[in-house]
Amino acid sequence: METTTLENCSVKVALHIRPLIDNERQQGCRECVSVTPGKPQVQVGSHSFTFDHVYGNGGSPSANIFEECVAPLVDGLFQGYNATVLAYGQTGSGKTYTMGTGCSDNCQTKLIPQVMNALFNKIEALKHQTEFQLHVSFIEILKEEVRDLLDTESLGKTETSNGHSGKVPGRSPIQIRETSNGAITLAGSTEVAVSTLQEMAACLEHGSLSRATGSTNMNKQSSRSHAIFTITLEQMRKLHSISSSNYTSEEDMGEEYISGKLHLVDLAGSERAKRTGSDGLRLQEGIHINKGLLALGNVISALGDEKKRKEGAHVPYRDSKLTRLLQDSLGGNSKTVMIACISPADINAEESLNTLKYANRARNIQNKPVANRDFISNEMQQMRQQLKYLQDELCARGGAPSDELRVLRQRIAWLEATNEDLCRKLHEYRSRCAFVGRSEIDELDGHIYHEKTDGLERQLQSSDSSDLPMAESISGEDSRETGEAAKELEHVLLQNRMDKEMNELNKCLEQKESEMNLIGVDIEALKQHFGKKIMELEEEKRTVQKERDCLLHEVEKLAANCDGVQKTQDVRVQKLKALEAQVQLQHKMKREAEQFRQWKTYREKELLQLKKEGRRNEYEMHKLEALNQRQKMVLQRKTEEATMATKRLKELLDARKYSLHENSVYANGHLQPGKVNEKSLHRWLDQELEVMVHVHEVRAEFDKQKQFQAALEEELALLKQVDQFSYGQSISTHRSRYSRLLSMSPGVKVARISSLENMLGMSSVALKSMASQLTGAEERERTLNNRERWNQLRSMGDAKNVLQYLFNATAETRCQLWEKHVELKDLKEQLSELVTLLQQSEAQRKELMTEQKTCEQAAIVALNTPTELEKSRSLKHLADEMSGPLSPMSLPAPKQLKFSPGVVNGSARESLTFVDDAQKMIPLGELSSKRLVAIGQAGKLWRWKRSHHQWLLQFKWKWQKPWKLSEWIKHSDETIMRSRPRAQASINMI
Numbered sequence: 001m002e003t004t005t006l007e008n009c010s011v012k013v014a015l016h017i018r019p020l021i022d023n024e025r026q027q028g029c030r031e032c033v034s035v036t037p038g039k040p041q042v043q044v045g046s047h048s049f050t051f052d053h054v055y056g057n058g059g060s061p062s063a064n065i066f067e068e069c070v071a072p073l074v075d076g077l078f079q080g081y082n083a084t085v086l087a088y089g090q091t092g093s094g095k096t097y098t099m100g101t102g103c104s105d106n107c108q109t110k111l112i113p114q115v116m117n118a119l120f121n122k123i124e125a126l127k128h129q130t131e132f133q134l135h136v137s138f139i140e141i142l143k144e145e146v147r148d149l150l151d152t153e154s155l156g157k158t159e160t161s162n163g164h165s166g167k168v169p170g171r172s173p174i175q176i177r178e179t180s181n182g183a184i185t186l187a188g189s190t191e192v193a194v195s196t197l198q199e200m201a202a203c204l205e206h207g208s209l210s211r212a213t214g215s216t217n218m219n220k221q222s223s224r225s226h227a228i229f230t231i232t233l234e235q236m237r238k239l240h241s242i243s244s245s246n247y248t249s250e251e252d253m254g255e256e257y258i259s260g261k262l263h264l265v266d267l268a269g270s271e272r273a274k275r276t277g278s279d280g281l282r283l284q285e286g287i288h289i290n291k292g293l294l295a296l297g298n299v300i301s302a303l304g305d306e307k308k309r310k311e312g313a314h315v316p317y318r319d320s321k322l323t324r325l326l327q328d329s330l331g332g333n334s335k336t337v338m339i340a341c342i343s344p345a346d347i348n349a350e351e352s353l354n355t356l357k358y359a360n361r362a363r364n365i366q367n368k369p370v371a372n373r374d375f376i377s378n379e380m381q382q383m384r385q386q387l388k389y390l391q392d393e394l395c396a397r398g399g400a401p402s403d404e405l406r407v408l409r410q411r412i413a414w415l416e417a418t419n420e421d422l423c424r425k426l427h428e429y430r431s432r433c434a435f436v437g438r439s440e441i442d443e444l445d446g447h448i449y450h451e452k453t454d455g456l457e458r459q460l461q462s463s464d465s466s467d468l469p470m471a472e473s474i475s476g477e478d479s480r481e482t483g484e485a486a487k488e489l490e491h492v493l494l495q496n497r498m499d500k501e502m503n504e505l506n507k508c509l510e511q512k513e514s515e516m517n518l519i520g521v522d523i524e525a526l527k528q529h530f531g532k533k534i535m536e537l538e539e540e541k542r543t544v545q546k547e548r549d550c551l552l553h554e555v556e557k558l559a560a561n562c563d564g565v566q567k568t569q570d571v572r573v574q575k576l577k578a579l580e581a582q583v584q585l586q587h588k589m590k591r592e593a594e595q596f597r598q599w600k601t602y603r604e605k606e607l608l609q610l611k612k613e614g615r616r617n618e619y620e621m622h623k624l625e626a627l628n629q630r631q632k633m634v635l636q637r638k639t640e641e642a643t644m645a646t647k648r649l650k651e652l653l654d655a656r657k658y659s660l661h662e663n664s665v666y667a668n669g670h671l672q673p674g675k676v677n678e679k680s681l682h683r684w685l686d687q688e689l690e691v692m693v694h695v696h697e698v699r700a701e702f703d704k705q706k707q708f709q710a711a712l713e714e715e716l717a718l719l720k721q722v723d724q725f726s727y728g729q730s731i732s733t734h735r736s737r738y739s740r741l742l743s744m745s746p747g748v749k750v751a752r753i754s755s756l757e758n759m760l761g762m763s764s765v766a767l768k769s770m771a772s773q774l775t776g777a778e779e780r781e782r783t784l785n786n787r788e789r790w791n792q793l794r795s796m797g798d799a800k801n802v803l804q805y806l807f808n809a810t811a812e813t814r815c816q817l818w819e820k821h822v823e824l825k826d827l828k829e830q831l832s833e834l835v836t837l838l839q840q841s842e843a844q845r846k847e848l849m850t851e852q853k854t855c856e857q858a859a860i861v862a863l864n865t866p867t868e869l870e871k872s873r874s875l876k877h878l879a880d881e882m883s884g885p886l887s888p889m890s891l892p893a894p895k896q897l898k899f900s901p902g903v904v905n906g907s908a909r910e911s912l913t914f915v916d917d918a919q920k921m922i923p924l925g926e927l928s929s930k931r932l933v934a935i936g937q938a939g940k941l942w943r944w945k946r947s948h949h950q951w952l953l954q955f956k957w958k959w960q961k962p963w964k965l966s967e968w969i970k971h972s973d974e975t976i977m978r979s980r981p982r983a984q985a986s987i988n989m990i
C-alpha cells in the first residue's frame, strides 16, 4: 500500500453551545457563556477561549457544523484519508444530540445521518468511474470492555436483567490490535457490508438501540459508554492516460485502490456523582467513564504540550481502551475534528470551563494525515487486457448486421403507423355497424356489411399479426381497395337508414291523424259540461256577496249603539293602565333599591376585603422585606466567606509558586544544602498541606453556595410557575410546601422575584469566581498528585526529613483530635444536663401558668368581698395557710376562699376553692405545696393591693423587688425561651 502524507495538520476544535434546556430553565439558570460577535471566541467569567469554530448561543448556527467541519472529512475519505469526529463534553451537554447516535428515527439534522447522505450522494456521482465498497462497525466501550453493537447474537446473550453486559461464554471479547504499519484495529468486531443508505441507517439505528443508556439527575437518557461508529470506504478507481483526447482512444493506465476510515465518536459525558445523584451501578459506570476521560485528558495534555512533544515525551495511550482506540485520531495519521459540547447554564459553569480548557489544549495536537492508496497493476492489467480483447471480439461479431437492423427498425416504425391508422378506421366501422344492427337493416344488407367488415377485420388481423415479410405485402394497392370498399359500404348504410327513418315518420303521422279524429267528438261534450259548471258557480258567488253586505250593515248599527258604553270603558281602562304603571314603577323602584342595597353591601364587602387584603399585603411585604434582608445578609456573609477563602487560596497558590522557585534554586545548586533546605522543605510541605485544606474549604464554600443558589432558583422557578398552577393535582402536591408562595399577592410576588433575581445574580458572580479558582487549583492538585509533587525531593535525606516532619505533624494532629474528642464528650454530657434542665423548666412554666390562673380567679373573687375587716381576716387565714408573713393592711378577706391540703399525682397540693353565698364549693385550681412553701420562703412580704378597681396579687422576690405574679411567670417563661435555642444549638452541634 502506497501512502501519501500531508503536511502536519492540527486537530480542529469546534465548540457547540446548546441552548438552555427546559430543566435548566425551570431551575432559573442563567447563561454564563458569551460569544464574541463575529469571532470564534467565548468568555466564561474572566476566562476567554478561541476555537476554530463556535456554534450556537450567538455563534454560527448549529446547522453549519456539518458543512464547515465534517464535510471536508467526508471528501478526504474519498482521497483515502482516515478521519475522526469526536464529541466531547460533560454529561447532558448535547454530544449524542449533535452526533445522532441516540437517534432512532434517523433525524437528518444530526451529524452521522448527514455524513451518510453526503457519502452516498458522492458515491452516486462517481459510480460510473469507480467501484465502491462500504463497511460499517459500531462498538461501545462500557466499563473498560469493548462491546460489539452490531453483533445481535452476543448482545442478546450479554444482556442481563439490568440491561448491561456480562461475559459471553464461548465468545472471545473484542481485542484491540496494532498492525505492522501501526494502524489500530479491532479483532473480532462485526463489519457489516452495506450498499445503500437505508442499510447503513439501519445499522446506526440498530446499534444505537443496543447502546447502554441510563437515567441520572442530569440527563434522562445519559449514555453510559463511549460509542464509536466507523465507516470504511474502499474504492477501485480506473486510471486513464492524460494525453488521450477522446474516449475511444483513451489509454487505460490501471486501477487505483483507495481506502479510508471515518470514526464518529460519541463519548460518554464526564460527571460528578454528587450532581448526577448516581449510586450503585450508575456510580460504577460513572467511575469508569471518568477514568476513561481522565486518560483521554492525559493524552491530550501530553500531545498538546509543545515542549513535551518536542522532547518526545511518553503519551499514555495504553492507560485506557478509549485512548488506545483513538491513537490514530490523536497525534496519528488521521484528520480529526473535536466537537466540544457545553451547556450555557451558570449551574454548569465549572464543568463547562473544564471542557473549554481541554478542548483548547486539543487544538495544539498535531496529526500527520496519510492517504491510503494502492496500484494493483500487474494482475489487474492482465485482466483488463483480457476484457478489452473480449470486448473487441464482441464488436467484431456484432458489427455486420447493423444496416439490416436499421432497415428493420424503419419498417417497424412504418408498420406501427399503418396499424394505428387501420385500428382507428376499424373502430369507426364498428360503431357504424352497431348503429346498423339497431336499425334492423335487412339481412341482405347485414350480410353484405358483415362480409365486408369481416373481410376488413381479417385483413387488419393479418396485418396486426404479420411478421416482417408479411408486413411488406400490405402495400399501397391493398389500402386503396380497402378505402373504396369502405366508401361503398358507407353509402349503402346511409341510404338504408334514411329509408327506414322515412317509413317510420310516415307511420307516426298516420297514427296521429287517426287519434285526432277520435278525440274531436268528446271535446264538444266536455265544453258543454264545464260551461254549465261555471254558470252554477257564478250564481253561488253572487248569493254569498249579498249575505256579506247584510251582515256588514247590521254590524254598523250595533256599533252606533255601543258608543257611550265604550267611552266609560276607555276611561276605566286608562285609569287601570295608570294604576298598573304606578304599581310597576313602585316595583321597579323597590327592585332598584334592593339592587342598590345589594350592590352597596357587595361593594362594602369588597372594600373590606380589599382593606383586609391591603393589610395582608402590607404585612406580607414587611415579612418579605425582612426575609429578603435576612437572606441578603446570609448571602453577603456567604459571599464574603467565599471571597476570603478564594483570596486565601490564591495567595497560597502564589506563595507556593515562590517556594517552588526557591526549591528549584536550591536544586540548581545556588544554595547550600543543610538547614536552609530543611526549613524550606518544611515550609513547602506546610504550604502544600495548607493549599489542600484551602482547596477543600473553597470546595465546601462552593457547594454551600450552590445549594443556596439552587434553593433560590427553585423558589424563583416555582414563583414563575405559580400562576400556571391549576387547582388540581399540581397544587395539591405543592400546596403543603409552598402555600406561602401560592397565597402571595401579585405585587409581593413581583417584588420577591426581583429580589430573588438580584440575589441569584450576586450568587452567580461568586460561583463563577470560585469555579475559576477551583478548576485551576484542583487541576494542579491532580497533576501534582499524579507525579510531580515529590519531584521536589532530590535525595533520600530530603525524603526522610519530610517523612519525619509529616510523622510529627500527623502525631500532633492525632493528639489534638483526641483532645477534641474528649471535649466533645464533655460537651455532650453538658448538653444532656441542659436538656434535662430545659424539660424541668418547661414543666415549671406550665405549673406557674396554672397558678397564675388560680390567683387571678382568686383576685376576681376578692373583688366581691364586702368589708375590710373580713378581708384582713381572710388574708390572715391565707397567710397562715401559706406560712409566710403577710401585711394586714388593705388586704381583702375573701371569706369564700379556702385552701385544702391534698395529694395529686403523688405530690402534696393545696386546692383553692371558692365558697359562694349559698355555701356552694367552686373549685378554682391547685397550687403545689412545694410552690407555696417556695413562695413563702422567698417572699418577704405579701399584700393585696387595690389599684384601678382591680385586686392584684403581689409579692417581693428575694432581691426585694416587687413583682406581679404574672410578671414573674413571664420572666421565667422568657428565661426558658432564652435557654431553649442554646440547648437546641448544642443538640445540633452534637
Ligand SMILES: Nc1ncnc2c1ncn2[C@@H]1O[C@H](COP(=O)(O)OP(=O)(O)OP(=O)(O)O)[C@@H](O)[C@H]1O
Pocket (backbone or CB within 6 Å): 017, 018, 019, 021, 062, 089, 090, 091, 092, 093, 094, 095, 096, 097, 098, 219, 221, 222, 223, 224, 267, 268, 269, 270, 341
Ligand atoms: N442543540 C440542542 N438543542 C436542543 N436541545 C438539546 C441540544 N443539545 C442537547 N439537547 C438536549 O439536552 C439533553 C441532553 O442531551 P444529550 O443526551 O445529547 O447529552 P449528552 O452530552 O449526550 O449526555 P450524556 O453524556 O449523559 O450521554 C437532551 O434532552 C437533548 O434533547
